[in-house]
Amino acid sequence: VASAGPALAQAAYPNKPITLVVPAAAGGPTDTVARLIAESMTKTLGQTVVVENVGGAGGTIGMAKVARAAPDGYTIAVWHIAQATAPALYDGLKYDVVSDFDHLGRITDVPMTLVSKAALPPKDIAEIVAWMKANQGKATYGHAGIGSASHLCMLILMKELGIKMEGVGYRGTGPAMNDLISGTFDVMCDQTTNTTGHIKDGRIKGYAVTTKSKVSSVPGLPTLDGGVLPGFEVSAWHALWAPKGLPKDVTDKLVSALKVALKDPKVVERFAGLGTEPVAEAQVSPQALKTYLEAEVKRWDAVIKAAGVKASN
Numbered sequence: 001v002a003s004a005g006p007a008l009a010q011a012a013y014p015n016k017p018i019t020l021v022v023p024a025a026a027g028g029p030t031d032t033v034a035r036l037i038a039e040s041m042t043k044t045l046g047q048t049v050v051v052e053n054v055g056g057a058g059g060t061i062g063m064a065k066v067a068r069a070a071p072d073g074y075t076i077a078v079w080h081i082a083q084a085t086a087p088a089l090y091d092g093l094k095y096d097v098v099s100d101f102d103h104l105g106r107i108t109d110v111p112m113t114l115v116s117k118a119a120l121p122p123k124d125i126a127e128i129v130a131w132m133k134a135n136q137g138k139a140t141y142g143h144a145g146i147g148s149a150s151h152l153c154m155l156i157l158m159k160e161l162g163i164k165m166e167g168v169g170y171r172g173t174g175p176a177m178n179d180l181i182s183g184t185f186d187v188m189c190d191q192t193t194n195t196t197g198h199i200k201d202g203r204i205k206g207y208a209v210t211t212k213s214k215v216s217s218v219p220g221l222p223t224l225d226g227g228v229l230p231g232f233e234v235s236a237w238h239a240l241w242a243p244k245g246l247p248k249d250v251t252d253k254l255v256s257a258l259k260v261a262l263k264d265p266k267v268v269e270r271f272a273g274l275g276t277e278p279v280a281e282a283q284v285s286p287q288a289l290k291t292y293l294e295a296e297v298k299r300w301d302a303v304i305k306a307a308g309v310k311a312s313n
């Protein structure tokens, strides 16, 4: 006769694969961060953490799916700054970015880079700015959908420079990058996790970084802040979320597995090669992420309103 003990022990979380939703296409910057974390969490949790790419509408399709999923720890998500910017940019968002989620912990802050297709003539930041100004109406930029990090970055950049270019939307900057390399559109503002290798190999041109400090993976690039756009600062911070209402033991297991992942030498080394690093351990907590997200929602609401940028731009 089976006792309740072993049956309960067997049912302990996690006892089946965990789906890690990436609300953007495979091969892009969020996918890269998520797969590195998933590999490490798989080892720690003893169950496979399977990445599922649910791209489209600047990540809001994937995050809506996560908000509606059962809060049992078998559906979680890695997403980024767009969780904070979606309320200001999207009218009628189907979920509340704060109250419909359990906030597990921040992962990393990823700098962004202004890049172009290799065939574009400009050689430095001054020349690309002049080129974008001279080619308004003709020049095109790629992005990962309304409200995505690449979209937000370019909206602010265009606003600051007083220019307009036509956007070309993708389900993530993975596929957008393929088209930039083949020359389908002209410029993009994308994360170093996606641009570093291609800049180094000369498949695309890099002009500047969006952080206040230079970035070690692309040491030749100046900051926008220190040159053409004083005060300019955008970085695509990433974090781990779950649907609202996880049992406490499940939250604890996921948060400690995330902490282990962010100390995993392979993760740290790969992050460094891509121009980023794990956040400080104190940031890897539900409360720290919730506080950070609330502050970011406020900050971006003000920036987006002041800049007069709308998802429809």
Ligand code: MLT
Pocket: 024, 025, 028, 029, 030, 031, 082, 143, 144, 147, 148, 149, 150, 151, 171, 172, 173, 174, 190, 191
């Ligand atoms: C973005 O621009 O929001 C990201 O690059 C999305 C992605 O990971 O593809």
